[in-house]
Amino acid sequence: MTGHARISIAAWGATVLGSLVLTPVFSGPFLFISAFLCAIITGVGVLLQNLRAPRIVVPLVQLVVLVELLSLFFLKETMKFGLLPTGRTAIEFNSEMVSALNSINQYAAPLPPDSNLLLFATAVISATGLLIHVIAVQLRQAAWAGLLLLIMYTVPAATVHGGLPALLFIPPAIGYIVLLSAEGRTRLSRWGRRISGVSHLDAAEPVEASALGQAGRRIGLSVVALAALIPALIPALPEGVIGNGLAGGGVGGTGVGASISTTTPMLDMGKNLDRGVNDVALTYKGSPSGGVYLKLTALDQFDGNTWTISQRGPGQKIGNEPLSPPGLNRDASQVPKIKLEVDVSRVFRSAFAPVPYPTQTISLRRDWVYDKASSDVYSTGGQVVGGKKYTVTSYDVQPTEEQLSNAITRGAPDQFTSQVPRKVPQEIKDLTAQVTGNNTNKYAMAVALQQWFRSTGKYTYDLESKRGSGMNALRDFLIDNKSGYCEQFATGMALMARIAGIPSRVAIGFLPGQAGKDGQYTVRMHDMHAWPELYFEDTGWVRFEPTPAARVASAPGWTTPSTTPTNPTTAPTTAPTTPGESEDPGIQKPNNGRDLADDGGLALDSGNWFTNGGARTIGIIALVVLVLLIPWILRSLNRRRRFSRPPSRLGAEGLWSEIRDTSRDLGLDWSDVSTPRQSGEWLITKLPEEAHPSALRLARTIEAMRYAGAADVATDLRPDVTVISKALWKQATARRRWRARLLPPSWRWYLSRGTTEASDLLDEFDLLLARLRNTVLRRRHAG
Numbered sequence: 001m002t003g004h005a006r007i008s009i010a011a012w013g014a015t016v017l018g019s020l021v022l023t024p025v026f027s028g029p030f031l032f033i034s035a036f037l038c039a040i041i042t043g044v045g046v047l048l049q050n051l052r053a054p055r056i057v058v059p060l061v062q063l064v065v066l067v068e069l070l071s072l073f074f075l076k077e078t079m080k081f082g083l084l085p086t087g088r089t090a091i092e093f094n095s096e097m098v099s100a101l102n103s104i105n106q107y108a109a110p111l112p113p114d115s116n117l118l119l120f121a122t123a124v125i126s127a128t129g130l131l132i133h134v135i136a137v138q139l140r141q142a143a144w145a146g147l148l149l150l151i152m153y154t155v156p157a158a159t160v161h162g163g164l165p166a167l168l169f170i171p172p173a174i175g176y177i178v179l180l181s182a183e184g185r186t187r188l189s190r191w192g193r194r195i196s197g198v199s200h201l202d203a204a205e206p207v208e209a210s211a212l213g214q215a216g217r218r219i220g221l222s223v224v225a226l227a228a229l230i231p232a233l234i235p236a237l238p239e240g241v242i243g244n245g246l247a248g249g250g251v252g253g254t255g256v257g258a259s260i261s262t263t264t265p266m267l268d269m270g271k272n273l274d275r276g277v278n279d280v281a282l283t284y285k286g287s288p289s290g291g292v293y294l295k296l297t298a299l300d301q302f303d304g305n306t307w308t309i310s311q312r313g314p315g316q317k318i319g320n321e322p323l324s325p326p327g328l329n330r331d332a333s334q335v336p337k338i339k340l341e342v343d344v345s346r347v348f349r350s351a352f353a354p355v356p357y358p359t360q361t362i363s364l365r366r367d368w369v370y371d372k373a374s375s376d377v378y379s380t381g382g383q384v385v386g387g388k389k390y391t392v393t394s395y396d397v398q399p400t401e402e403q404l405s406n407a408i409t410r411g412a413p414d415q416f417t418s419q420v421p422r423k424v425p426q427e428i429k430d431l432t433a434q435v436t437g438n439n440t441n442k443y444a445m446a447v448a449l450q451q452w453f454r455s456t457g458k459y460t461y462d463l464e465s466k467r468g469s470g471m472n473a474l475r476d477f478l479i480d481n482k483s484g485y486c487e488q489f490a491t492g493m494a495l496m497a498r499i500a501g502i503p504s505r506v507a508i509g510f511l512p513g514q515a516g517k518d519g520q521y522t523v524r525m526h527d528m529h530a531w532p533e534l535y536f537e538d539t540g541w542v543r544f545e546p547t548p549a550a551r552v553a554s555a556p557g558w559t560t561p562s563t564t565p566t567n568p569t570t571a572p573t574t575a576p577t578t579p580g581e582s583e584d585p586g587i588q589k590p591n592n593g594r595d596l597a598d599d600g601g602l603a604l605d606s607g608n609w610f611t612n613g614g615a616r617t618i619g620i621i622a623l624v625v626l627v628l629l630i631p632w633i634l635r636s637l638n639r640r641r642r643f644s645r646p647p648s649r650l651g652a653e654g655l656w657s658e659i660r661d662t663s664r665d666l667g668l669d670w671s672d673v674s675t676p677r678q679s680g681e682w683l684i685t686k687l688p689e690e691a692h693p694s695a696l697r698l699a700r701t702i703e704a705m706r707y708a709g710a711a712d713v714a715t716d717l718r719p720d721v722t723v724i725s726k727a728l729w730k731q732a733t734a735r736r737r738w739r740a741r742l743l744p745p746s747w748r749w750y751l752s753r754g755t756t757e758a759s760d761l762l763d764e765f766d767l768l769l770a771r772l773r774n775t776v777l778r779r780r781h782a783g
Contacts, residue, residue, distance in 0.1 A: 004137055005046045010182035011136045011145065012042040015129035017175030018149040021168050022121060025156045028113035030121035037069050037122065038129035045133055059134045066126055074119045096120070102306050114305065114472060128152060132179075142183035146176050278526045281510065282344040282354060288396075291512025291521045292338065293543065294354035297376040298533060300414065300505040302498075304421030304471045307491055307506050310414075315369030315380065318362060323370050325358030325395060327413060327540025336396040346387040348525070353377040353385045354510060356394035358540065363390040373414060374505075375541065399539045399558045404443040407536040409501075417503040417535065424499065425475050432499040445500045446534050446544060447561055449493050453546035454555065461485060461550035486547045490530035493546040503535035507543070511552070628742075635661070635744045647716045649705055655721045656702050659683070662725050665740035666732040676703040683724070691727040694720035 016035045023031065041062045048058045071078070071085045074096070078089040100120035104111065111117050128148050136142040149172045156168075284294075299307040316323065328335075338356060353364055355377055362368075367381030379385070412418035435452045436445040453459055462483045474495060477488040484492075490506045497504040508530050513523035529552075533541040545555040642658045645651035656676070663670040668686060671679065680699025684692050698720050729737060 004049045006182045007137050007142065007179070008042050008046050008049075008133060010179045011133045011142075012038050012129065014145065014149065014172075014175030014179040015125065015132050017171040018128075018152050019125045020171040021153045021156050022125070024168075026111055026117060026121040028118050028121075030118050030125070033073065033118075034122045034125035034129070037066065037073075037126045040069060041066055041126070041130055042133060045137065049137070055138055059130070059138060062130055062133070066130060070119070070123055070126070073122070074115065093119075097123070099303075099305060102308070116305070125152075136179060136183065140183070142179050145179060149176055278524045279347045280345045281348045281523050281525050281527070282342055283516075283520055283522050284340045284342045284513075285518070285520050286340045287338060287356075287512070287519075287521065291515065292340070292356045292394075293509060293512060293529075293531075294523065295357045295376065295507050295509035296350065296352040296354055297378070297509075298374040298505045298507045298541075300374060300416045302419070302421060302491075302495065304423045307494075309374065310416045312371055312374075315371050315378070318364060318368055318370055318377070322360045323358075323362075324372065325360075325397075325540055326372055326375065327535060327537065328358065328395070328397065329538040337393050338396050339391060339393045341389070341391050343389045344385050344387065348386045349384045350386065351379045351384060353379075353388075353390070353392075354523075355392050357507075357543070358395050358397065360393045360395055362392040364388070397539065399536070399542060401443070401558065401561050403539060404446075404536050404542065404558065405441055407442065407538060409442060410537055412503045413535050414503075417505050418498060418501075420495075420498045421471065423471060424495070425471070427479050428475060428495065429499055431478060432496045435496070436500050442500075442502050442534075443536065444561075446497060446502055447559060449496055449500070450544050450546050450555060450559055453489055453493055454548050458482060459484070459489070459548060461489075461548045486530045486551060489546040489548075490532050493544065494532040497532065497534055505533050505541070507531050507533050631743050632741060635665070635746065643718055643721075647714050652701060652705060652715075652717055655717050656698065658721060659698070659724055659728075661744070661746035662728055662740075664746045665744040666728055667736050667739075667745075668728070676700075676706065686731065687724065687727045688731070691723050694723040698724065 015038050016031075019031060019034055044062055044065050045058050048061060053061075067085060070093075071089050072083075075085075075089050075092050076082060078086060078092045080086050096116040096119050100114075100116040104117075104120075128151075132145045132148055135145045135148075153172060282294075297309060299309055301308045301310040337360060340356065342354065344354070353362070353368065353376075355362060357375055359370070359375065359377065362370075362377055364377065367379050367383055368377055369380055370377050432449075435457075436448050439445045439448060460483045463485045474488070474492055477484045478492050478496075494504040494506050508528070510523045511527045511529045513521040513527050516522055529547075532544050532546065534544055536542055542558070543556055544559050545552050638661075639658060642651075642654040645654055660670050660679075663683075663686075671682070674682065676699050680695055680703075683695045683699070687695055698717055701715060701717060729740075732740070
C-alpha cells in the first residue's frame with residue numbers, strides 16, 4: 001500500500017471515530033451516512049493521487065463530489081435533471097442549515113431526527129473529513145488534524161447536559177493515534193532502512209521490537225492518558241460558560257446561576273429544570289392567598305420545528321401611565337388590582353422581568369420596556385433582572401364562563417398566533433377533531449382540550465421525559481408516548497387549539513411558589529413552568545392549564561365550566577404539588593418533582609454573595625492556588641523525608657541528593673556526570689569559607705561509601721548538609737530564592753525520572769509483543 005493511501009484511510013478512520021462524540025447530540029443515521037460519504041471522498045482522493053493529479057486539483061474535485069453527494073441524498077428535488085445542483089439547491093441548503101441551527105438553539109440534546117438536523121450533522125462531519133484529508137495527505141501535517149477532532153468534541157461538550165461519558169474520549173484518541181502512526185510510518189519509509197527497536201539478547205534467539213510500534217504505543221499512551229485524566233482533573237465549568245451564554249441575545253452575565261435568554265427561553269427553561277441546584281429565583285409579597293403565576297414571555301411563532309418569539313417592535317417605554325393589556329375591552333378601572341413587591345435573586349440572569357399577567361404598572365425604568373403583543377417586560381440595554389427589586393401592579397382578571405362562552409371571534413389578534421404549520425401530521429388533526437367533538441363554541445373546545453390532557457387522555461407528567469417541542473416530538477407525545485413535562489403539555493394544547501381555530505401561544509414563567517411567613521412567597525428555579533394562553537375577545541389572553549395534577553393541583557377556575565366563578569378577591573385555584581402528595585392547594589411544601597431540602601417555608605436571602613456563587617468562586621480559586629503550589633509541596637515533602645532518615649547509607653545518599661536539588665533550585669549548574677570528589681571541589685567554589693569543611697566532609701563520605709565501601713554509615717551528615725544549604729541560600733539573589741520556593745526547577749527531574757521508568761515498562765511491553773509475534777511466526781513455519 002502506498003504511503004498516501006495509508007494516510008488517506010487513516011484520515012477516514014479518524015473522522016469516523018471522531019464523529020462518535022456527536023452521538024449524544026444528534027439522532028438518526030447521520031453517522032452511517034457520513035461514514036459512507038467520507039469513504040467516497042477518500043476513494044476519490046486516493047484515485048486521483050494514484051493518477052498523479054496535481055496536488056491542488058485533488059481537494060477541489062473532492063469538494064465537487066461532496067456537494068454532489070449531499071445534494072443527491074438530501075436536496076434531490078432541487079437538482080436539474082435530478083443530477084446537477086442549481087442555485088435553488090444552494091438556497092435550499094442554506095435554509096435547511098439555518099433551520100437546523102435554530103433547532104439546535106431551541107432543543108436540548110439529543111436533538112430530534114429531523115431532516116434538516118440530519119443534513120447539518122452529515123454536512124459538518126463530511127466537510128471535517130475533507131479538511132482532515134487535505135491537512136494530513138495534501139499538506140502532510142497530520143498532527144494538525146487533531147484540532148478538527150477537538151472542534152467536533154466541543155459541540156457535545158458545550159450542549160450535552162450533565163457532561164459526557166469518559167469513554168467517549170477514547171474513540172477520537174484512537175483515531176488520532178492511527179493517523180499519526182500512518183503518517184510516521186510513511187515518513188520513516190522515505191528515509192530508507194528503518195532503525196531497529198529494543199532487543200532482548202538473553203532470549204533463545206534475538207527478539208526485536210518494532211521501532212514504529214514503540215513510538216506508536218508511547219504516543220497512544222500519552223494521548224489516551226491525557227484524554228482520560230484532564231477532564232477529571234479540570235473543575236466543571238458552570239452551565240452556560242461554554243455554548244449558551246448567560247441571558248443570551250447579548251445579555252451579559254457572570255457565568256453563575258440560571259438564565260433565561262431572549263432567543264431560546266424554552267431550551268433555557270428545560271435546562272433550569274434539569275439543574276441539580278434548586279436556587280431561589282425570587283421572592284414576592286402582596287399577592288392573594290395561594291400566590292400568583294409570574295410570566296416571563298410568550299412564544300407566539302411556530303414553524304413546525306421550534307416555538308419562538310416573533311420579531312418585536314421597539315417596545316413601549318415604561319413610565320407612570322398604566323400599561324394597556326391587549327384584548328381587554330371592558331372598563332379596566334373596574335377590574336381589581338394586585339400589587340406585588342418583587343425581589344429577584346442575583347442567580348437568576350434573565351432579560352425578562354417576572355410579572356403577573358396582565359401588567360398595569362411596574363417600577364423598572366431606564367432600559368426596560370413593555371411589549372404589548374407578548375405582554376412581557378424586557379431589557380433593551382443588556383441588563384438582567386437578577387438582583388433587582390421592583391413593585392408591579394397587575395389586573396386581577398377573573399373571566400367567567402359566560403364571558404368566555406359568549407366571546408365573539410372577530411379575527412386573530414396578530415399574524416402569528418393562528419398559523420398552523422403545513423407539515424402538521426394528519427394524526428394530530430384527527431386527534432383534535434376527536435377531542436373537540438361536535439363543539440363549535442371556542443370556549444367549549446378549549447375546555448375539552450384541557451380536560452383531555454389533565455384526565456381523559458390518560459397523559460402522565462414526567463420530568464425525565466425526552467425534551468423537545470418540535471413536530472416529531474409533539475407527535476410522539478400526543479399519539480404514542482403520552483408522557484412529558486410542562487413544555488409538551490403547553491405546546492401540545494397550543495397547537496391543537498390553533499387547529500381548532502383558537503389563537504394560542506405558549507407562555508413561560510413561574511408557578512406561584514411556596515408560601516412563607518408574613519405573606520412572602522419563595523419561587524425557586526424548579527418552579528419554572530410553561531402553559532398555553534388562548535385568545536378570547538373582550539378578555540384577551542386567557543391562561544389554561546393542561547399539565548396534570550402531578551405538577552399543578554387544579555386548573556384555573558374560569559377553565560372549569562358549570563361552577564361558581566371565582567371571586568376576584570379570593571385565592572386562585574392553582575397550587576403546585578408533586579406526585580404522591582395531596583392535591584389540596586393549601587399545601588405549603590411542594591418539591592415540584594424534585595427531592596429538595598426542607599427549608600421550613602422560610603424565604604432564603606437571595607442577595608447573599610457567598611450562597612449565590614461566592615462559595616464556588618472561592619473553591620475554584622483555592623483549587624488553582626493548590627495546583628500552582630504542587631511543585632513547592634512536593635519539594636518540601638521530599639526535603640523533610642530526606643532529613644528524617646537516620647544515619648545510614650540510604651540516608652547519606654538522600655542528603656547528597658538534597659544538596660544537588662538545592663543547587664539546581666538556586667540556578668547552579670550541578671553536573672550529573674561528575675564524581676563526588678569533583679562535585680565537592682565545585683561546591684567549595686560556590687560556598688563561603690566557613691562552609692568548606694562541611695562540603696569536603698560530605699563529598700569524601702559519599703565517595704568512600706560508593707567506591708571504597710568502608711565509610712562509617714553511622715556518621716550523621718545532617719548538620720553538614722544544613723550548613724551547606726543555608727550557605728547556598730544566603731549566596732543566592734532574592735529573585736532566585738523566591739523562584740526556588742515557588743517553582744523549584746528540581747521537581748522536573750522527578751517527572752523525567754517517572755517518564756524514564758514508564759518508558760522502561762513500555763520497553764518490556766514491546767518485548768513481550770515481539771516474543772508473541774516470533775512464537776506465532778515459528779508455529780506458522782512449522783505448520
